[in-house]
Amino acid sequence: CTRPQLQTLATTYLSFQTLNSTTFLPLSPTFTYTENDRAIPSPLAPSTFLSTSLTIHFTLTLYDPLLCASLIEINAASATTPYVVLARLTGTLSNTTSALELSTLDTVVSSPGDWLFNATSHLTYARSESWSPIPLSLPLRTSRVALQAAADAYLDQWGNVTLPVPLGTPCARLEGGEYTGKANATANTCAMPAFPEPLDVRNRRYVVDEEMGAVGVLNGFPLLEVTLKKGEATPSGNVFRVEGGLVRYIHEVTVCWTKGFPGCGR
Incomplete structure (x- = not known):
């Protein structure tokens, strides 16, 4: 699609999710909705995030025409239950019109008690960054292959600390509401210490946007949650900004089934 x-x-979709909206959401006949890695048979049931009306304060959207997919980072800090969400949408062309219909919606919905959650801090730091489109003529533009490779390198290193990751300097990581850029805005590199054990990050679902120099990856995070068994993971996602082949920004949203520390922590 285009x-x-x-x-x-x-x-x-954003209009539909907004408070007091009357927007019609065009769903394909085969529409499926997944919320925090769980298939939801009744997407518009009152208990789902999709049926929650929000005042949305910030969005960051990536578009991937090759996969006919988009990824939207949503901040709703002032809601009764505040949220920070990653939503991956895929579309199919309608059989009766030329319009695009929503065929899948896959959401990572974080709220109080999830890993490092603070929607107010997230909003402040997300707004401070520059994710403007990168013109094709600029050397900062990164190819689709290199964008996905940068994201994969970052996630793969969690399982093998010897693997190289193309982190730029400066680089800032927004993890929940914690921001590495506030400590050393000009020299931070987003380098990660080794985890207590190697992590195998699976179930990766991509959205790659060359114009934005960005890639989003929904995935399973095999740590943090106290109830996890071997091979299991919690819902998570990362969004990367890559400039000239080097990672400039990273956003991470991770959900726990057991809210708050020590059930959600490391």
Whole structure:
């Protein structure tokens, strides 16, 4: 599909999710909804995030025409239950019109008690960053292959600390509401210490946006949650900004089934 079609679908979805909205959400006949890695048979049931009306304060959207997919980072800090969400949308062309219909919606919905959650801090730091489109003529533009490779390198290193990751300097990581850029804005590198054990990050679902120099990856995080058994993971996602082949920003959203420390922690 095309970038304008994806933009229209993303705008429609955000309008639908907004407080007091009367927007119609165009769903394909085979629409499926997944919330925090769980298939939801009744997407518009009152208990789902999709049926929650929000005042949205910040969004960051990536578009991937090749996969006919978009990824939206959403901050709703002032809600009764505040949220920071990653939503991955895929579309299919309608059989009766030329419009794009929503075929899948996959969400990582974080709220109080999840890993490092602080929607107010997230909003402050997310707004301070520059994720403007990168013109094709600039050397900062990174290829699709290199964008996905940078994201994979970051996640793969969690399982093998010897693997190289193309982290730039400066680089800032926004993890929940914690921000590495506040300590050393000009020299931070986003380098990660080794985890207590090697991690195998699976179930990766990508959205790659060359115009934005960005890639989003929903994935399973095999740590933090106290109830996890071997091979299990909690819902998570990362969004990367890559400039000239080097990672400039990283956002991470991770959900725990057991809210608050020590059930959610490391």
